[in-house]
Amino acid sequence: MTSNELREKFLKFFEAKGHKIVPSASLVPENDPSVLFTTAGMQQFKSYYTNPETAPAKKVVSIQKCLRTSDIEKVGDETHLTFFEMLGNFSFGGYGKEEAIKLALEFLEKELGIDHKRITSTYFSGDSALKLSADSVSIIELTKYFEPNKIISQGSADNFWGPTGDEGPCGPTVEFYVDGIEIWNLVFNEYYRDRDKKFTKLDKLGVDTGMGLERLAMIVQEKKNLFETDLFAPIIEKIQSLTTQRGQKFERIITDHMRAAVFLIADGVVPSNKDRGYVLRRLIRRAITYGQKLLIDHDFTAEIAKLIISNTKVGQELNAEEVKFRVTLSKGLKLLETKKEITGKEAFDLFQTYGFPFELTCEFAIVSNVSEFEEEFKKHQKLSRTASSGQFKGGLESHSDKIIRLHTVTHLLNAALRKVLGEHVWQKGSNITEERARFDFTHDQKMTDDEKQQVEKLVNDWIAQDLSVKKETISLDEARRLGAIGVFGEKYPDSVSVYTIYIPATKQIISREFCGGPHVEHTGIIGKFKIAKEEAVSAGVRRIKAIIDL
Secondary structure, eight states: OOHHHHHHHHHHHHHHTTOEEOOOOOSSOTTOTTOSSOOSTTGGGGGGGTOGGGSSOSEEEEEEEEEOOTTGGGTTSSSOOSEEEEEEEEEESSOOHHHHHHHHHHIIIIISOOOGGGEEEEEEOOBTTTTBOOOHHHHHHHTTTSOGGGEEEEOHHHHEEOOSSSSEEEEEEEEEEETTEEEEEEEEEEEEEOTTOOEEEEEEEEEEEEEEHHHHHHHHTTOSSGGGSTTTHHHHHHHHHTOSOOOHHHHHHHHHHHHHHHHHHHTTOOOOSSHHHHHHHHHHHHHHHHHHHTTOOSOOHHHHHHHHOOOHHHHHHHHHHHHHHHHHHHHHHHHHHHOSEEOHHHHHHHHHHHOOOHHHHHHHSEESOHHHHHHHHHHHHHHHHHHTTTOBTTTBSOOOHHHHHHHHHHHHHHHHHHHHTOTTOOEEEEEEOSSOEEEEEEOSSOOOHHHHHHHHHHHHHHHHTTOEEEEEEEEHHHHHHTTOBOSTTOOOOSEEEEEEEEOTTTOOEEEEEEOOOOOOSBGGGSOEEEEEEEEEEETTEEEEEEEEEO
């Protein structure tokens, strides 16, 4: 059974059981600036466990793209990955533990034909320190299907999930194993843990399950490891065709990192030295470096990308990054190969001169004085901050009347760009002076004259409608629930200021953003908006300079 057939079978099974199919969310979490990436299938559904009435349906099913880099150094063994797909069925008051367990076993045994004798289960045995009792409902249900020796009790370290962050929904889990390999995790969100670590029962039980496609494919396709499945084998074969040098670990690292990089770029992330862009750059450069170790001394990332996804933009972005990095890669590797041990300052020079991430340097050499690297890096950061000093918070030069009007215009501009160009557009930064507003945003190509005219018209129409501008100070969770957006990659505190621009008569929202202000109270006083210039800043980032006239 191919991986595509597994995906289709999973969705169709749960759809037939009354679940609504929900598409995968982006790897870049929408309206959730507290995290860099989507790391689990339940992430886009998190708010529904405390507010089930807001869910698109009581029962949903999805196949979610996920990215986790916490174990990046372990990639190359039999099981660790950075990018994976999570199959999951979810309930927000639609059914309970009994139904969730029944559905999981029915899918594994009847749909996939896995012999029941190969399956074992675990459940939550309770935790006296947390004052949480054993999951008696799951115990009773599991005994309907398994002999006692196939049911294992485990504590909170193994069979209690959550919450993500300091507070949130959480609960006991039931896990299913096939041939001793963990295959499916069923989380029963029946508690809410607050910041004081106090557990309160939720009004409705929430079900959140997760099963890795890659691991499932390995079992169903009867392979010895993940990399022999049809998800990875064609990529590894392509790598092997590019060189006569063999290295299983290196081939696996390249394969995993290329899958992660391809889907990140497809979701709008571009290589940079900050936040998501830095993670992407690190993945690409690790892949290229290990390719060099396999004696692949020519550009290859775009070739491999074609095996993963058909997307011209992805290939172009990868090739541009590879060309840039290869200019200095060989020099950096030569230095590392001649020295088994280097100083912290030498490691910083590699980072600054050759673009070698410090973590990558540590993989090829012993760094004798890590604190020396950290000191040099702090100096580098201080110089960077000094270059942009003197600005008010939010990129405002001052709080004059004109600058405040230009500040509100950037919110309208952001909304117009997302409407005209698409929701891949995110603010990357802004700077506002008496003369102009400078606005940086994610977009991979030059705007056409028609697109610029459409944006200008939208902004000026909204100004002419004299929209209302409202400020609220609310919790970060509430702001996310309301759909507020912010600066790409920015992290926000638990209490945030949100500005909403809306049509007074209909209450239709034009813009809702995290922002410290200040802003005008209504848009009619702004004046006429005009795009003075549109240009590239870096790969995947554009800049607009705009002016207003009374």
